[in-house]
Amino acid sequence: TYQNAQKLIVDNKFEPKVFSEKLVTLLMGRRTEPNSRTQREVAIKKEAWSRFGKDVNSCFRRAPPFHFMLGSFDRGPPIKKVK
Amino acid sequence: MSKMYTDAHRLVVQAFLARGVMDEKDVKSLVHTACERCGVPNVGERVDNFIHQINSQLHKMAMEIKKKREEEDGAQVYALVQTAEHQIGKIINNYSPKELELFKEIVSKVITSENGEVSSTDCLNLADALERRITKDEAQNAVKKFVEERWLRIDEEGQISLAARGIMELQMFLQEKYSDFIVTCYLCQDIVVKGQLCDGCGKVKLHNFCAQRLFQTRPNPKCPACEVNWSHDIPHLNGGPVEE
Amino acid sequence: SSQARQAAANDAQIMERKVGELVQYFLIMEQNKIPIKRGDISRNVLKDYKSIFQEVLMKAKESLSNIFGFEMVEVEHSSAKTKTKMYFLLNKLDSELREDLVEISSENPKNALLWIVLAIIFMNESVISETQLWQALQKLGLPQDEKNHPVFGDLKRLITVEFPRQLYLECTRVPSTDPASFEFRWGERATAEVDKEKLLHMVTEIYGNNMTPQSWRTQYREVQLWRQEKGLADEPMEQDG
Ligand SMILES: [Zn+2]
Ligand SMILES: [Zn+2]
Numbered sequence: 058t059y060q061n062a063q064k065l066i067v068d069n070k071f072e073p074k075v076f077s078e079k080l081v082t083l084l085m086g087r088r089t090e091p092n093s094r095t096q097r098e099v100a101i102k103k104e105a106w107s108r109f110g111k112d113v114n115s116c117f118r119r120a121p122p123f124h125f126m127l128g129s130f131d132r133g134p135p136i137k138k139v140k
Numbered sequence: 141m142s143k144m145y146t147d148a149h150r151l152v153v154q155a156f157l158a159r160g161v162m163d164e165k166d167v168k169s170l171v172h173t174a175c176e177r178c179g180v181p182n183v184g185e186r187v188d189n190f191i192h193q194i195n196s197q198l199h200k201m202a203m204e205i206k207k208k209r210e211e212e213d214g215a216q217v218y219a220l221v222q223t224a225e226h227q228i229g230k231i232i233n234n235y236s237p238k239e240l241e242l243f244k245e246i247v248s249k250v251i252t253s254e255n256g257e258v259s260s261t262d263c264l265n266l267a268d269a270l271e272r273r274i275t276k277d278e279a280q281n282a283v284k285k286f287v288e289e290r291w292l293r294i295d296e297e298g299q300i301s302l303a304a305r306g307i308m309e310l311q312m313f314l315q316e317k318y319s320d321f322i323v324t325c326y327l328c329q330d331i332v333v334k335g336q337l338c339d340g341c342g343k344v345k346l347h348n349f350c351a352q353r354l355f356q357t358r359p360n361p362k363c364p365a366c367e368v369n370w371s372h373d374i375p376h377l378n379g380g381p382v383e384e
Numbered sequence: 385s386s387q388a389r390q391a392a393a394n395d396a397q398i399m400e401r402k403v404g405e406l407v408q409y410f411l412i413m414e415q416n417k418i419p420i421k422r423g424d425i426s427r428n429v430l431k432d433y434k435s436i437f438q439e440v441l442m443k444a445k446e447s448l449s450n451i452f453g454f455e456m457v458e459v460e461h462s463s464a465k466t467k468t469k470m471y472f473l474l475n476k477l478d479s480e481l482r483e484d485l486v487e488i489s490s491e492n493p494k495n496a497l498l499w500i501v502l503a504i505i506f507m508n509e510s511v512i513s514e515t516q517l518w519q520a521l522q523k524l525g526l527p528q529d530e531k532n533h534p535v536f537g538d539l540k541r542l543i544t545v546e547f548p549r550q551l552y553l554e555c556t557r558v559p560s561t562d563p564a565s566f567e568f569r570w571g572e573r574a575t576a577e578v579d580k581e582k583l584l585h586m587v588t589e590i591y592g593n594n595m596t597p598q599s600w601r602t603q604y605r606e607v608q609l610w611r612q613e614k615g616l617a618d619e620p621m622e623q624d625g
Contacts, residue, residue: 069595069599069600071508071509073507073508073512073517074519074520074523076507076520076590076591077524079590079591080524080590081523081525083590084524098525099524100525101524101525103535106492106493106496106497106535107493107496108492109492109499110491110492110493110499111487111489112586113495113496113586114487114492114495115479115480115582116479116499116578116583117479117495117577117578118475118476118479118577119414119475119491120154120157120411120414120452120454120475121157121414121486121488122411122412123203123220123408123411123412123415124160124234124289125309126222126291126306126309126310127221127223127224127225127229127310127312127313128225128226128227128228128229128230129230129235130230130240130241130243130244132313132316132317133244134317135316135317136251136252136317136318136321137320138252138320138321145450145451147453147477150452151453151477151481153452154452154453154477154485154486155485155486157411157452158486158487158488170485173485177480177481197450197451200400200404201404201407201408201447201451202404202408222408226405227428228405228409228412228429231428232412232413232415232416234415
């Protein structure tokens with residue numbers, strides 16, 4: 058039927074490299090011609106990684122850890138005031 | 141588990157885990173947003189009551205959300221602190237043993253110093269005296285991290301002192317290891333590391349913001365204990381409390 | 385007798401202290417997301433009170449959930465010949481509640497990379513060869529031999545050591561391959577933690593040109609399965625004809 062045929066066209070085959078190119082465009086913020094950019098040229102800035110990390114946070118269920126100082130080093134003997 | 145302990149409380153605890161320390165206005169907006177998102181009747185100004193409800197659950201875990209004013213400008217700060225020294229603490233930490241040793245030495249120098257502060261050059265010079273050698277760069281990065289995470293504070297002249305978070309967290313350690321040096325403030329009874337000490341009796345010590353409050357109406361302030369003229373200049377901090 | 389009462393009180397006090405220590409142990413270990421093994425709990429927390437292991441674990445699980453809103457997850461991780469029980473924490477509060485309030489911004493860059501690797505594996509029908517993964521990462525400016533990337537440092541160590549150690553990824557050797565070749569799958573923590581539906585939606589958005597999640601047929605079916613496992617109501621499936 059028409060609908061099955063239409064389904065076939067839309068049914069995608071996932072290509073990791075194509076996905077990466079889409080990500081580069083997203084993270085570098087402008088259209089990049091696939092072959093013009095050599096591997097070395099792609100340098101995604103930390104801010105872009107950070108922003109994207111914030112956007113994908115909702116996919117995770119991370120538990121924030123406990124950071125502390127007390128008890129993380131040996132106390133050593135009491136220090137007396139030299140009279 | 142009292143029914144008053146809701147997802148809003150869990151959200152606030154999680155925010156404190158994630159950030160460790162917060163200024164008062166951030167705590168107020170955090171509690172406000174948490175209550176709103178969880179459909180819990182808003183506590184309005186009763187933030188401390190809300191924090192108390194959390195602490196009643198946390199104390200079993202040797203954890204507590206404490207409140208203290210920064211010694212320099214009196215700004216109110218809240219921090220989630222460890223209240224017990226057990227060896228799990230030595231198992232993992234986001235600081236390396238070298239960094240922790242440096243931190244310990246800096247705390248020691250600050251506590252035993254004349255006026256509760258140490259120059260950043262002195263801190264970096266500590267790097268050479270450590271058991272575990274640490275380079276000046278590593279020491280510089282470590283100090284930067286301690287200041288960023290608000291264990292320590294650095295002022296415009298580069299003087300390093302203990303921040304409110306550091307004092308709250310290390311209170312037990314300081315009181316027991318440095319009992320000769322640790323004094324409580326005459327006015328607010330809280331620990332005071334950097335403050336004004338009476339040069340008459342050498343007993344009365346005041347936070348800057350407490351000196352401001354105690355002497356603000358007195359033209360020539362005297363030590364409340366030994367009546368000797370108070371020689372320190374009385375600061376005019378906007379951060380400090382007008383009335384408590 | 386008073387000794388019995390004293391002993392009982394003493395036991396209760398030890399129990400409460402050990403539960404508190406175990407809760408802290410979990411909260412601390414989440415700093416580097418390394419799962420806790422049963423042996424770690426006995427050695428580092430219970431020490432000479434191993435007989436009350438189960439009760440302390442149960443009470444700690446309860447406190448982590450009631451006080452902090454965290455779920456203690458137990459998984460059986462099999463590596464080489466051994467099967468070890470491991471524990472880690474997941475957040476029970478919805479991401480909508482946690483947004484902007486519970487966030488460690490310094491972790492965001494690594495989260496981004498982790499999400500990308502998990503998305504690539506999921507979209508590649510849940511398994512990918514190491515070579516194919518590195519080819520995809522290469523195009524993101526993340527070459528396999530990069531030892532000190534300005535944001536991620538040693539990339540090979542991060543992808544093949546750290547993420548697997550956190551049980552986010554599973555790196556297995558393909559049998560009877562010489563030289564040895566490896567495959568990546570989701571680890572136990574990713575399977576327990578990651579919202580596959582949101583992930584598929586985000587991937588679809590990244591592809592843009594008004595693609596819908598349904599157009600990735602196998603992956604969409606995988607999301608439906610995942611929803612059922614999570615006990616979520618079936619999404620109204622468009623008429624599939
Ligand atoms: Zn005071
Ligand atoms: Zn005096």
